[in-house]
Every structure is written in C-alpha cells, then in structure tokens.
Amino acid sequence: MIIFGTRSSTLGTIAIKGTPCSHCGDNGSKRITVFGKYFHVFWIPTFPFGKSSVMECTHCLKTIAQRDYTTEQRIQYQNAKGSIKTPIWHWAGLLLIAALIAFSIIAGTFASASTTTKETDPRAQLLTADMNKLATHPTLQSDSISYAIKQMIDNKIVSEMKPEEFKYFSHIQDNKLILLIKIRKLKKVDKEYRPEFIEMIEEYFDSKPSLDTIETYIGLHGKYNMMVIKNPTALYNSRFVSDRHLYDFYGDKSLYGTTEKESIPSDTIKAIE
C-alpha cells in the first residue's frame, strides 16, 4: 500500500494594513500566514502545488479564511505572497527520484561497460597496446617504416596540419603490416580528401619491392578515434570508424588465449632501405 496525499507547511507571514476587519471593523494591521501545499508519498514531500493562507486580525484575534478576504485584502495578499518562497525540500521526493534515475543510468552504463569489456575482442587490447607505442619521432632503428613515412609526409603535408605532431607506429608480423598514424587535426581535412593520406602511403609501399606481397592495414586516428582505415579488403572513411577493421592484422580471434603469436619486430624491414 502506498500512502500519499497532500500536506502543507507554514512558509511565512505577511503583514497587511489599512483594510477593515470583517468582524470588528478595526483598520489596524492584520497578519496573513502563508502555507505551502505539497503532494507527499509516505509523508516525503514530492512536489509543491501552490500556496494557501489564513488572515488573523491583531485586534479581535479572529481568523479569516482566504475565501473570505475582501477584494483589497486579496490584492495585498497577491502582491506580497511572491516574496514567500517555496522551500526546496517540498521537491525532495522528485529530487530523490531524479537522483535514483540518474544513479541507475550511471550504474547501468558501468555495468554494460564492464560486460562489454568482458566480451571484447582480445585483439582490441593488442591494438590499444600498439596505439600506445605511437611516436612523434620514429627512428630508423626502432621503426623504419614509420621513419620513412614520416619523412615523406613531412615533405608533402602543409604546415597548418602540423605534421611535426603526427604520431606513427608500424609493425610487421605473419606477412602483414600495420601502420597507425595519429593526426589530431584530421577532422579539419575534408572527408573526401582524407583517403589521400592512404594513397600517398600505398604509393610508398608499392615502390618497395620487399613489401610487394605483404597485406597492409593502415589506420588514421583523429583526435579521439579512427577516422580512416584501409585493410586488404576495404577502405573505411568516416567521422568514426570502428577499430575492428584492423583486428585481422592480429590474426583470427580464435587464436587468442590458446597460442602465443610469434612476431617479427619491424626493424627487420630495414633490409628494404
């Protein structure tokens, strides 16, 4: 059983003057007590709905109900009652409900986020690990492909794009190559022109006979997420491109958790120079 209804509490008093009392005719001051009405559920104030009042004559001490105010008393009351504010606790129930809803949404988000993590493709972590290796200054020794691509991009890209801030990482394993580039201002490049980065990179790869038969996975990361991905089967170009289009670089999903992949550090590719 839910107990609900309306209650009221005293909000304050207003003094009015110069109107005759309907009982004793006295013109002296009258005191109006203002009540705030609110709806309650189990006596918890839920929301307010208006005010009521009662007037007391300070001379004869009779109380006069609001419906019996004279026109002038009603006007004085209407003018003064705005200064009597409804306290926030009259909204306590609704605020509580809003807080509970907000809490359940946040809790739900966290719960689903943790579920997602559990179900995440194991290759997502490998990509994240590789993204963490992005470097502004790849060296010929540590990452020769990134080093060469950076040289080329620095020469071809206009300075407004701040090519000196681009970050690179590349890796070769199982006859597959992944190249990740983080370009913070990628969004500033018109969408139709973004794949030109890919074309430029592929031209470079095509010029290297040692990369002839290799499968390439190229990911261009904007400020927050992948925006262009080219894998052996398709090109993706959008404000948000899912990382999963790069996962095949790491092999089949079923490989993980069973066998360790053998990987070749990308410096072995130095031979191509």
Ligand SMILES: [Zn+2]
């Ligand atoms: Zn009176």
